[in-house]
Amino acid sequence: MYYVVGSGPAAISCVQGLVAAGKKVTIIDSGISLEETRQNELLSLKETPYSEWSRDSTSFLRQGMSSGTSGIPLKLAYGSDYPYRYATGAIDIDCRQVETKPSYARGGLSTVWGSATMPYRQEDIEDWPLRIGDLEAGYRAVLGWMPLSACTDDLAKFFPLYTDKSIPLPRSRQASGLLADLKRNQKTLSAAGIHFGGSRIAVRANNTSTGPGCVTCGLCMYGCPYSLIYSSDQTLATLIKSGMVDYIPGVTVQSFEEKDNEVIVHAVSSDGGKKELRAERLFLAAGILNTTTILLRSLEMYDTDVTIQDSQYFLMPLLRLKGTAGVIHERLHTLSQLFLEVFDNDISPYSIHLQTYTYNDLFLDPILAILGPLKRFFPLEAFLGRLLLFQGYLHSKHSASISTSLERTKDGDRLILQVKPNSDTSRMVKKLSMKFAKLVPKTGLIPLIPMIQMGMPGRGFHSGGSFPMRLDPIHGQSDLHGRPQGLKLVHAVDSTILPSIPATTITYTVMANAYRIGASISSVV
Ligand SMILES: Cc1cc2nc3c(=O)[nH]c(=O)nc-3n(C[C@H](O)[C@H](O)[C@H](O)COP(=O)(O)OP(=O)(O)OC[C@H]3O[C@@H](n4cnc5c(N)ncnc54)[C@H](O)[C@@H]3O)c2cc1C
Numbered sequence: 001m002y003y004v005v006g007s008g009p010a011a012i013s014c015v016q017g018l019v020a021a022g023k024k025v026t027i028i029d030s031g032i033s034l035e036e037t038r039q040n041e042l043l044s045l046k047e048t049p050y051s052e053w054s055r056d057s058t059s060f061l062r063q064g065m066s067s068g069t070s071g072i073p074l075k076l077a078y079g080s081d082y083p084y085r086y087a088t089g090a091i092d093i094d095c096r097q098v099e100t101k102p103s104y105a106r107g108g109l110s111t112v113w114g115s116a117t118m119p120y121r122q123e124d125i126e127d128w129p130l131r132i133g134d135l136e137a138g139y140r141a142v143l144g145w146m147p148l149s150a151c152t153d154d155l156a157k158f159f160p161l162y163t164d165k166s167i168p169l170p171r172s173r174q175a176s177g178l179l180a181d182l183k184r185n186q187k188t189l190s191a192a193g194i195h196f197g198g199s200r201i202a203v204r205a206n207n208t209s210t211g212p213g214c215v216t217c218g219l220c221m222y223g224c225p226y227s228l229i230y231s232s233d234q235t236l237a238t239l240i241k242s243g244m245v246d247y248i249p250g251v252t253v254q255s256f257e258e259k260d261n262e263v264i265v266h267a268v269s270s271d272g273g274k275k276e277l278r279a280e281r282l283f284l285a286a287g288i289l290n291t292t293t294i295l296l297r298s299l300e301m302y303d304t305d306v307t308i309q310d311s312q313y314f315l316m317p318l319l320r321l322k323g324t325a326g327v328i329h330e331r332l333h334t335l336s337q338l339f340l341e342v343f344d345n346d347i348s349p350y351s352i353h354l355q356t357y358t359y360n361d362l363f364l365d366p367i368l369a370i371l372g373p374l375k376r377f378f379p380l381e382a383f384l385g386r387l388l389l390f391q392g393y394l395h396s397k398h399s400a401s402i403s404t405s406l407e408r409t410k411d412g413d414r415l416i417l418q419v420k421p422n423s424d425t426s427r428m429v430k431k432l433s434m435k436f437a438k439l440v441p442k443t444g445l446i447p448l449i450p451m452i453q454m455g456m457p458g459r460g461f462h463s464g465g466s467f468p469m470r471l472d473p474i475h476g477q478s479d480l481h482g483r484p485q486g487l488k489l490v491h492a493v494d495s496t497i498l499p500s501i502p503a504t505t506i507t508y509t510v511m512a513n514a515y516r517i518g519a520s521i522s523s524v525v
């Protein structure tokens with residue numbers, strides 16, 4: 001039996017590849033799900049026509065998510081923190097100036113992600129032992145089961161769409177206005193290395209036989225009531241229903257031992273009992289922190305420093321010269337609306353990825369908190385009609401990384417994550433903001449430079465590379481099938497094996513690569 005650990009995007013893509021290769025698969029997963037009370041509240045909301053939804057009937061979705069002056073809070077799903085809740089047998093993680101979390105949820109972090117979906121570019125992965133062409137089949141296959149809201153525009157020249165079935169969501173008026181401004185100056189912006197277009201997000205926009213499409217209710221940040229934002233637990237449900245895979249939730253893998261022709265998997269059940277499974281092959285897709293832990297423990301690499309690479313995340317608020325009236329009452333989606341990609345060797349030889357967010361109700365609290373008693377005199381609506389947010393990412397080469405080690409303590413193992421700063425990071429974000437400051441007449445956007453916020457390493461959740469793929473792997477590196485050096489039957493298939501982390505979104509490439517490994521398994525010796 002082939003066992004896959006996890007049910008996040010990497011696991012499900014690997015399973016799809018294995019199934020395409022004709023293999024029978026069992027998924028083992030910590031598999032924590034949304035609480036039943038919230039599932040019932042969600043069901044009842046879905047059964048109510050959208051025209052009858054009120055602030056009260058949707059208030060459970062907003063629970064636990066308020067934004068202060070320190071920025072956008074950690075995203076929850078349907079008012080629940082279940083995507084981040086610890087499972088029995090989970091590793092103790094000590095974050096030191098690092099801000100990240102593992103997931104033990106059915107669907108992993110895709111239950112809560114922003115669904116931004118952009119492939120990598122050859123120029124950004126020159127240090128990889130793969131070419132972008134090696135990922136193409138995976139990029140296409142993924143869009144066979146994951147919806148994409150996107151359109152063909154200037155960005156497709158650099159980042160192919162890999163599907164002709166994408167349907168765009170309606171754009172907000174602020175985003176449409178900005179896009180029109182940018183298009184008017186496309187030639188100049190292009191010469192300055194700024195390319196832009198509609199966002200690409202894994203959202204089903206249209207009505208289907210299974211349910212309505214997007215009703216522009218603006219609740220995306222809290223969890224889509226109609227589950228239109230893709231989560232890999234949706235594909236898991238389809239796979240289970242089709243009888244193509246077996247699924248065993250409530251099992252948290254601790255370690256494995258590779259014998260001559262089998263792998264013995266050691267795990268803990270949700271009741272605390274020990275479990276042992278025997279696998280023909282084992283595929284680890286437990287997310288960067290857990291796959292790294294399982295490998296360090298199984299390979300007896302205690303107290304060994306391994307580096308997790310991270311793509312630096314930052315927030316840059318901007319004011320648009322032209323305002324848009326009535327954004328507070330506008331029907332819109334609140335995921336990323338536009339993507340801007342910056343190619344400028346004076347800043348970085350790699351792409352810089354900027355996701356543009358227009359009004360959503362989480363913008364309100366930080367502004368009101370800053371204004372305090374002055375809020376009565378402040379033209380809040382006019383201000384919000386001009387306010388936009390870039391959520392930006394840098395290539396890992398220019399980002400802080402995370403020094404990681406597994407320690408044995410008297411209370412059990414502990415994973416220690418410590419920051420390794422990179423002096424390039426703030427210099428590059430500063431140069432980028434100055435670039436936008438100079439281009440105000442062409443973009444109509446004023447960057448609010450003093451309000452830029454740099455995320456702590458790990459905060460963008462675009463991290464990986466602790467056992468990077470290499471053509472000739474040495475200790476602590478993996479081959480092109482994700483097998484850490486010395487192993488024949490155990491494959492890491494998530495971001496653990498990425499050689500570096502470009503700025504454009506990580507998950508789509510993790511999925512394409514996991515599919516590649518699964519689908520090519522018959523050729524592995
Ligand atoms: C708020 C937020 C927004 C994000 N937005 C985006 C975005 O817009 N675009 C993007 O590309 N990425 C985004 N990401 C990152 C994205 O969610 C992750 O890259 C992606 O989910 C990683 O997939 P994965 O399958 O490798 O791991 P995960 O999604 O973490 O899944 C791990 C799986 O393994 C299981 N598991 C874990 N440990 C064990 C164990 N020991 N034994 C058994 N099972 C185990 C879990 O139950 C889970 O099913 C975002 C993340 C967050 C938190």
Ligand code: SF4
Binds near residue numbers: 203214215225332
């Ligand atoms: S606006 Fe967001 S939450 Fe509302 S239906 Fe559309 S995708 Fe779902």
